[in-house]
Amino acid sequence: MSEMSFEQMLEASLKTIRNGEVVEGTVIGVKPEEIVLNIGYKSDGIITRSEYTNEPNVDLTTLVKEGDVLEAKVIKVNDGEGQVILSHKRLAAEKGSKRLQEAFENQEVLTAKVSQVLDGGVCVNVDETRVFIPASLVSDTFEKDLSKFKNQEIEFVITEFDPRKRRVIGNRKTLLVSKKAEAQKELLSKIGEGDVVEGTVKNVTDFGAFVDLGGVDGLLHISEMSWGRVENPKKVFHVGDTVKVFIKSISENKIALSMKFPEENPWNGATEKYAVGNVVTGKVARMTDFGAFVELAPGVDALLHVSQISKDHIEKPADVLKVGDTVEAKVVDFNEEEKKISLSIKALTAPEEAEEASDDADVADVNIEEVAATEE
Secondary structure, X not given: OOOOOHXXXXXXXXXXXXXXXXXXXXXXXXXXXXXXXXXXXXXXXXXXXXXXXXXXXXXXXXXOOXXXXXXXXXXXXXXXXXXXXXXHHHHHHHHHHHHXXXXXXXXXXXXXXXXXXXXXXXXXXXXXXXXXXXXXXXXXXXXXXXXXXOOOEEEEEEEEEEHXXXXXXXXXXXXXXHHHHHHHXXXXXXXXXXXXXXXXXXXXXXXXXXXXXXXXXXXXXXXXXXXXXXXXXXXXXXXXXXXXXXXXXXXXXXEEEEOOOHHHOOOOOHHHHOOOOOEEEEEEEXXXXXXXXXXXXXXXXXXXXXXXXXXXXXXXXXXOXXXXXXXXXXXXXXXXXXXXXXXXXXXXXXXXHHHHHHHHHHHOOOOHHHHHHHHO
């Protein structure tokens, strides 16, 4: 029996490989666009950039170094030049698909970085397998601009898995809704009506502001923003503002907030400040045909009847006054229970007519709060 040559013995010592087989090798060379592996075969294995990752134009030298051990799938045993073409990406995708199937079946929470933003949603990659998250499932609120999620790591669950159609759908919304419900339950167990809390303005509308109290939103209605008059909430509050509020009421899961702290009620001490006969100063806040409403303090308006503006006859307040004017007048009537104050400028120049001023105010018996509501 003849002895085998060295070349024949070397050939016999090397393993055989087939297309589709999974091999393991050691990195012996790395270029920006190519990885060379020693796979224990007569030829080295080559992994091109496109067969390593789906990321375009990535520099492979930043991802792999010599000495690293990699697994890959054999794509072609001989590329015509004696090299073995391998794919790391396809093997990873197969493993990723299996991983996603298990996550789908177990409803496991996954974490991945958003790799692509589309018109209808965002994409993430799990082990080189793409997962699509529709815009309606990206958040628990409407998101007009999805670009903010680019390169952001997000949590999600797989709600649809069909590898034959290459359809894998993720859902982030369900996690956010669940977390918000848990946070709401926890918060509601800690707070009660009357509690003073701090929150962050989350959204501002024409009728009020939504305040994040720590995972749960409360509504600060325009009527509860100040003891004074707020014309436009968007001029007072901005998204991100920190506000101090108190819990006005809790009804099921709805929380009503207020900034009208009782100790800051402008009607506190009003009996002394606005007693009949006192001379006060205020600004004209609004006008009607029968008189002008003068703001004595934020939340305290007094009626200056048209007949009490001057000793001379005046058809309507707008003939001599305008909004923003500062006026000095005497208090001729005060009703704390109904929160009504009547003023007279004429009484300052004609004291003997002060009693008539009170009578005129009774004739124009107007509830200030009702007038304000009608104007709104």
